[in-house]
Amino acid sequence: MPDASPQTRLILEDVAKSFTNHLRGGIHLPVVAGVSFHVDAGEVVVLGGPSGVGKSSILRMIVGNYGVEAGRILMRGCGEAPFVDLAAATPREIVALRRDTVGYVSQFLRVVPRVSARDVVAEPLLIRGVAPDAARRRAGDLLERLNLPAALHDLPPATFSGGEKQRVNIARGFATDHPILLLDEPTASLDDANRDVVCDLVAEKQRNGVAILGIFHDEAVRERIATRIVDVAGFSARKAAA
């Protein structure tokens, strides 16, 4: 592992992903191959490249939502702790990595019926052992910071607008203090004011030494927050196969 320093939190080594559509005669769709890069504490690495090149698939592999076809995804919480290879982890180990090591803001909020916005945000804190009152207070503070009207905090997000749902989703992802944070287009459906809040939240995480890996289509946001851009087009398996 030549690139790893004590600051390194996440390393991808020769990672590959393709999909096979079993309903269409087993059509094989190669997406990425040879994906290799690392993210250190205090970095904001942004995945670039055209639509469909495989950016979200890379994030989904890192968080364990997609299986890893080849290569290693090494992550660790701090300092010189040994790396854990998510690609070879058992389901139980993946649950532990999600609880303790890697946080994720997905593109869309998965709405659970009858659970209030405040409780949706507080849930990952409760799972990590934070006392219920403190968790709900932190949830309320974040929702307020993201300009979600107070009248909505105790309502289930099912009927919220797209931008309101996304702000609940962002608050949930930023509530915890995971050492690695993955962000899949968190600013996509936000207005300028809330986009600014998200940029500030990212900068705070960065100052706290979190290793951040994200997808941001908004050029201005990218300019503002990225410390490095990794072009996923360089790992396109389709280009290689063509």
Ligand SMILES: Nc1ncnc2c1ncn2[C@@H]1O[C@H](COP(=O)(O)OP(=O)(O)OP(=O)(O)O)[C@@H](O)[C@H]1O
């Ligand atoms: N679960 C899946 N089953 C089959 N194909 C998939 C699946 N997930 C992604 N793909 C395909 O993999 C390719 C890469 O998709 P991905 O969402 O990773 O791209 P992206 O770079 O994030 O695109 P965008 O910028 O448009 O969000 C696409 O061709 C997509 O159709």
